[in-house]
Each structure stands twice: as C-alpha cells, then as structure tokens.
Amino acid sequence: MVGAGVSQPAGAEVRLKELGIELPAAPTPFGNYVEALQTGNLLFLTGMLPVADHKPKYLGRLGNELDAEAGRDAARTAALSALAAIKAHLGSLDRVTRIVRLGVFMATHGDFFDQPRVADGASELFRDVFGPEGVSTRLVIGVASLPLGMPIELEVIAEVAR
C-alpha cells in the first residue's frame, strides 16, 4: 500500500529536499533501549533530545540560561533527530501517514510560561515536512530536569502505512 494510499502524505522526502534540510545522524541508544519500535501501525520513538553529532547542542533551562528563542531551536533540533530516527527505522519518511502525538517536555526555571511558542519549534518542522499529516495532538509540559541537563525532550508517536 505504501505510495498508493489516498490518506498517505505525498512527498515528505521530496519536501525535505525542497526545504534544503539535511538530516543529522540518527540517534543511537546509550542505554538499554531502542530508538524506535513499531507495533501494529504505530511507531513509537524514544525521547528525542537536541543533539547534533551525538553531542548536546543545548544545555540549560528555559527561563534561566536559555530564552524562548533558544528553546524553539532546541525543539527543532530534537525534531530533526526524530526525523532521522524515523528514517533509520522505516527506510523512508514517506511511510509515515500521520504524526499522532507530539509531547514536548522542556526544563523550565521559575515562572517561564512561553511553553507553546517553544513547542512550535518542533510542530512547525513536522508541519513543513509532512504537511497536514504532520499536525498532531500535542502535550506541552515544563519539567524539573532532562537527561544530561538538556532543555528539551520530545515524545513522538507516528502512524505508519502497513
């Protein structure tokens, strides 16, 4: 069915090229977990972090060391890792029929309430790459800390053509 379904987004791979986006290296586990896993036609990802070349691109908390603009780019960076993880697992982004859930967990300090704007850094990338099928349900949560002191972690569940 891949490539033929009416409900399938045409051309995430094509759009990625048109946007001039180069995907980073796919993340690799540094513990007892896998980066992606499919059950039925749902693809679950491990929490995606703002890393580039396996190193943190951002450290710190929003409302403290980092402002909303840095947070937006950190969210976009983590979303790029998510795309790389999806492509590594499925072979092609074109197999994704829908982003179902995007959870944006961000480390915040004090009264930082600009979470939705930060989260849009990830949401906008998915919309640009997948089109309407990239516009998901969303959780946006400010948390106490994230692995290694990074400011963003993304939860992603995607629907995949079988």
Added chain:
Amino acid sequence: MVGAGVSQPAGAEVRLKELGIELPAAPTPFGNYVEALQTGNLLFLTGMLPVADHKPKYLGRLGNELDAEAGRDAARTAALSALAAIKAHLGSLDRVTRIVRLGVFMATHGDFFDQPRVADGASELFRDVFGPEGVSTRLVIGVASLPLGMPIELEVIAEVAR
C-alpha cells in the same frame, strides 16, 4: 457497531444530561496542532487545560497559590474540556468505548504530595459520565510549569467504536 456492542457504555450522553452537566465550548488550537485525532480505534487528545470560554479558569501552582481543593476543580474543569473535545471530534460521547489512559500533569510547588486526590477530580468526572468504561489507567505527575501558568494538563487516550 455503534449502539449495539455489549462492551460499549450505554448512554454517556444521557448520563451527562442526568448529571445536569453542560459542556463548555470545545477547545480550539492556538498553535500548530489539532485538539483530537483518531488512529485505528484510539482517539488521542491534545493536553487539556482548565479553561472556560477559552480563558484560564485557574492559574498558579498546587502547594503555593492553589490548594488541593482548587486543584480538584481545575482537574474537573480540564476533564470537561476533554469531553467537549471528544464530542466535537466524534459527534457523540456515546462512541467512546473506554477511557484508556488519563495522565494528570500538575504544577506543584515544594512538598505537595496530594496529587492522587487532585487527579480524582478528573477521574471521577469520567467515571460519572462513562460508567465503568470511564475508569482508566492513570499517570499522576507533579511538574515544574504548564502553559500560561495553568495548574493542570490532562493527557487522554480513548478507545472508540469503529
């Protein structure tokens, strides 16, 4: 199958009326996301907040500006938004066959440990409206901050008759 299945809760809509509950306006996205989305027979919702008429009904943290009683009502308010979002997406609450997952994220300050009581504000509404099928698995998590400074955000996954 709707209306005929043995495992299907009879009458969420009827129960809602019997309880004298008026649903608020369904939430509308203020970013690049959708409020609800179905994949297979699972309905995912965006994180539901304690808003009424698109305005925050509560602001602040539990254990600081807000006590457990206010938290319970905030959780119930967010759960009413969830019902409105479900109804807007499915047409009728009667299409829900089960609440699968209720995640209650609440902004807490210091040593506030009354999270389960607060979460019951949402759980009890779902039980009252859906009956036994409204009694879900639950995550209860105290977090650093939530969008716009609101005290509660609900994660909801429901099972829907196809």
Added chain:
Amino acid sequence: MVGAGVSQPAGAEVRLKELGIELPAAPTPFGNYVEALQTGNLLFLTGMLPVADHKPKYLGRLGNELDAEAGRDAARTAALSALAAIKAHLGSLDRVTRIVRLGVFMATHGDFFDQPRVADGASELFRDVFGPEGVSTRLVIGVASLPLGMPIELEVIAEVAR
C-alpha cells in the same frame, strides 16, 4: 496463538524463576482508576511506583535525599510492581510479546543529570526478564514531585499476543 508465535518471547516466566525473582503483590488502586487495561493488543499500565507490600519503599528526590544508586533500585522496584500488575492482568508474563514504551519519571532536585543511569534500573530488569523483547523505547523525565513523595513513577505500554 499464545506460546506458538515466532515473534513471541519464550519464557519470561521461566527466566523470572532462573533469576530467582519473586514478584511482589500486585498493586491495587487507591483511587478511581485501574492498574492495567488492554485495548487491541496494547496493554496500558497505571503509573508504577516503588512500593513493596503496598507501602512506599523509597521517599525523597534524586539529588537531594536519594542518590543515583537508590534511584536505580527504586526504578527496579517499580518495574517489579509493573511485572506483578501485568501478571495479575494477563495471567502470565509469557503473553507479553514486546515492551513498547517505558517512561521513567523521576523526582529530581537541582542539577541532577544522571537520569539515564537511574532509568536503567527498570530497563535492565525488563531486558533480563523479557530478553530482546523487553528492550523498549524510553522517555526519561525529571519532574517536580510524584505521589506521596516517591522518587519514581513508570509509564508502561506493552504489546500482547491476542
């Protein structure tokens, strides 16, 4: 199909015995929720806490009262409760074909960034008991507070043979 599928992990129950692990009493709800619930072939659990005999085994925050080593054991203790909840719901751990998602929420204080090591306390138990099928996708999140002041709460979604 149970016991016959190629993709089904052979012998979680056998492995449990070989490892000399005695499961604790299954957790029981202390609110309006259920501990486990199956939809399609996904089994959702309620957030699992580090309890033994229905009492908290650990209280406090990582980076404050508790160090990473205590956190690892708390995560393992919560994972044992998860196994007990799965067994109580399904009758046998052998019906689990895959752990899909493990979310490790941990209460942290200040700059505690050793979250992955703590989370491994749960991941390693699942790997030891379920083999490769126990190696899941993972979310690791440091939060402000958890029910009753416990340091760990696990989110678990498992795939089950129908």
